[in-house]
Amino acid sequence: MLKKLFYIGIIPLLIASCTTPKNLYIWNNYDQNSYDYLKSLDEESLAKFEATLKELIEGTPRFKRDIKSKVAPGICADYGYFLLKKGNREDAIKMFKQEIVLYPESKLFIDRILKKLEDENS
């Protein structure tokens, strides 16, 4: 009887897990925090959004073959952008370069930013 109940419970669960698409990336509260910052553009919402980006970068295991372990597109570069705005140029450049490592198609765009930073410095 217990076995029967177990199967009744497990089969719909298995079916449900087969029909829900797998996510490629981890997002946590990205949408809401991105919106809150976009709407208010204040220090508080920026701090919250930056923390979300940092969490996504540091909390996502990289260098694994599994595509799901990758940080989502744009996250590293956007985090670099906020670091740059705060004057942390060195770490910002690291983040920009990390974006190219993860997503080579960003190279043309990110190289433009890096070139601009170089020009400003010289």
Place this chain on the structure above:
Amino acid sequence: MKIVKYLYIFISVIILSSCAATNLKSEAYKDLYNEKAVSVLIMPPINKSTHVEAKEYFYSTLNHEIAEDGYYVFPQFLMMDVLKKESAYDSELFVDRDDLSIFKESFGADLILFTTIHDWKKNHIGGKINVDIEYTIKSSKNSNILYHRRGDISVNTSINVSGGGLAGALISIAATAINTSKTKYVNVARATNLYTLESLPKGKYHYNYLKDGSEQVTVKDNQSKTIPLDYKRKQNSF
């Protein structure tokens, strides 16, 4: 007798016009498959509705959706800054342009996504938020439209209290009204994106990249549809 005949014709026309066309994905989006596009530049949405914040709801959720469909999406905030500095932040200036090659040359963007919010309405009593939205994806190579959807989407935020007769019904109405006003509109935008961009062929980073052409798709253009706030896509059957 003649009236019955006209009635049949009238009903047939209504049924046929309400049916959305079903096609093989590889045929419906032939040009998009041929393009083998990797990167998408999401332009700031054009807001024609009276709800001023609608632009931000969509701008903050679209990159998530397109990235989950397997495309490289440019960093939202860094790109916003660059577009503003280069006087290219106004999507209205580009949406009807015949030449979008500047985005390919400057940023390496293969596709440009334009979004127009035509309307955004709240219905507290019915527990629905109606969004009339249009998505257009254009090639940066030749400005051809590779994907287009316009949908009048109602996102259902209602709460049903089962049982309780009239009292139960009144509680449901009150709970729905409160829920609609408290609903995170970011979730409404997400549900709308999920539904309307559902048949977009998958990009390079998706596990179904170039494998989804044999899927049957329903071309959902100009459709009116009610979807739940937690709308979820079904896994494709291939």
